[in-house]
Amino acid sequence: MAETGDPDWWRGAVIYQVYPRSFQDSDGDGIGDLKGLTARLDHIASLGVDAIWVSPFFKSPMADMGYDVSDYRDVDPMFGTLADFDEMLARAHALGMRIIIDQVISHTSDQHDWFGESRSSRDNPKADWYVWADPKPDGTAPNNWLSIFGGPAWEWDGTRMQYYMHSFLTSQPDLNFHSAEIRDELIAAMRFWLDRGVDGFRLDACNHYFHDARLRDNPPAKRIKGHDIPETNPYGFQEHVYDKTQPENVAFLKRVRALLEEYPGTVAVGEVGDGERAPQTVGTYTSGGDTLHFCYTFDLFGTEFSPDIFRTTITKFLKAAQDGWVCWALSNHDVMRHVSRFAQPGDDPNRIARLAIAIMVALRGTICLYQGEELALPEADIAYEDLRDPYGIRFWPSFKGRDGCRTPMPWSSREEQAGFSAAKPWLPIPPVHKANAVDVQEADPRSILHFYRKALAWRRGSKALRCGDIDFVDAGDDILAFTRAAGGDVTLCLYNMSRQPRDWPLPATYANALVEPLSVPGITLNRKTLRLPALGWAFLRRPA
Incomplete structure (x- = not known):
């Protein structure tokens, strides 16, 4: 840690x-x-x-x-x-x-004391702490904004005779950050x-x-x-x-x-x-x-x-x-x-x-x-x-x-x-x-x-993984491949995200790579090819 x-x-x-x-x-x-x-x-x-x-x-x-x-x-x-x-x-x-x-x-919450005071009148000390707006002339909401939880983002309040904005539930009035x-x-x-x-x-x-x-x-x-x-x-x-x-x-x-x-x-x-x-x-x-x-x-x-x-x-x-x-x-x-x-x-x-x-x-x-x-x-x-x-x-x-x-x-x-x-x-x-x-x-x-x-x-034990650079490697449609590097510490990360085994040609620089213990069992590695099992992965460390 x-x-x-x-x-x-x-x-x-x-x-x-x-x-x-x-x-x-x-x-x-x-x-x-x-x-x-x-x-x-x-x-x-x-x-x-x-x-x-x-x-x-x-x-x-x-x-x-x-x-x-x-x-x-x-x-x-x-x-x-x-x-x-x-x-x-x-x-x-x-x-x-x-x-x-x-x-x-x-x-x-609409049960917060701030909201209770804000809705009490249009001229109270917290009147502008929430987003209030007058209706359109026909009584409908001020605009077309929608709530993430469904329906309009506006609720009518009969005390202030205005709408208040709520991006979520009607019981979750939005605070007015312009205040x-x-x-x-x-x-x-x-x-x-x-x-x-x-x-x-x-x-x-x-x-x-x-x-x-x-x-x-x-x-x-x-x-x-x-x-x-x-x-x-x-x-x-x-x-x-x-x-x-x-x-x-x-x-x-x-x-x-x-x-x-x-x-x-x-x-x-x-x-x-x-x-x-x-x-x-x-x-x-x-x-x-x-x-x-x-x-x-x-x-x-x-x-x-x-x-x-x-x-x-x-x-x-x-x-x-x-x-x-x-x-x-x-x-x-x-x-x-x-x-x-x-x-x-x-x-x-x-x-x-x-x-x-x-x-x-x-x-x-x-x-x-x-x-x-x-x-x-x-x-x-x-x-x-x-x-x-x-x-x-x-x-x-x-x-x-x-x-x-x-x-x-x-x-x-x-x-x-x-x-x-x-x-x-x-x-x-x-x-x-x-x-x-x-x-x-x-x-x-x-x-x-x-x-x-x-x-x-x-x-936690790898500086390259915690804060090193990342570079993606082109490996086709089924394999996710990238390197993580910090200084001379370079790790190649390979993931077969298909449901069938996949072969991947190894770059020459990884011909003598070390396989990290966290790699999935069942991988096959020779000097030219890595075989990954279905939904399998391998971490290869390039020799110094």
Whole structure:
């Protein structure tokens, strides 16, 4: 793990995302909490990660599972207390891991005191803290903007007799970043957590902060299918030119960076979902050394698992963010788990899981893992009556929502609730997850869990993998190939992403290459040809 005093510890780091309501329940209410997280920190530390991203635990009515904050400076009783947070933070630090917390500041809950005051009249002290607008003469919404969660991005309020903007649920009104007072208040809220000792922030939906002050209509999309939104959602029918990714945002992100500079070693990672513009947005948001440290994107969250998608996606981002840094992930709390997304009929899900992490540990950038992927957990099939996700309920059955990736962590195959809770959990735990539980995999040295530990240790021990250059090699349609190099340390990374064995002619410089132990068993190597088994990979180190 990164050294305590290294200000650039985040470059090439491995971050582990915890969805706290599904990690470990300590009080028997069926919902995970901070004490439960503290009790399981040893498991995360055993993986060899550098930091933990903790999804929201702030006070919230939980309409969107905590991404609707009603108090930025307190813990929701569901998750515990500020003292529980401090205990968790101290224990993580003692284990050599940093804590990055979500900051969901593009919007609040409609139960936040700020919104209650803002909606009370048009001339109260917080009147402009949210995005309010008069209706058109016929009473309809001010413009054509759409909500990511379906329907218009505007809701009528009968108290102010105006519409308010909500990019997500109607109960998640957007904050008005054109107000200097709200910007000051949010910076103060961040300082509150920095003073408690957090190591940084994951800025949720960070390109949604500002909107076009003139409220101009978005134009139609150049293509109907949205880049990161299911086709069932009309949000993808627009080019989101005016409702997000406004130029004013950069100055605010620089202010966030200036705050973090007061706390050496802390970082800000921005979540950017911006369709085709995402590479340019990430480049803008991470360049110059005075903006965000790095950005987290949705661009590997699709269903395609091919050499082309990795080559083209990574190349676009590295070209656009030459002066910046990217964070890669294959899964998180918002998308189907990648073992299920990438698998074809007849695939061994464990082979998909191994191949995926073998690719991830060799990528240039920071990488983020989502809880349970180290167990190769597949997507859970959740019945409609068990759904908790408002997004899934809204678009059922064409889109089943995000609950399938949010089910509780299975710790013990022998316990009724898989060791997660003594009570019925908030989402059901499928039998296949219990079969993949931590205790089962701990006992099997050939398990996915043990392979993850080996893969992360290999990355941590290689300067070339953590922060070296990456150069893609033309290897045809089925093989993903690239080199990672730092000084004289060069590693050739090869992945057969087809379902048949493939031969690859070796360059002369690799005629006497050393095969890294993390390579898949079953490869055949002679001085001229490398044979990779189906869904297999090899790491070759060029002799000095």
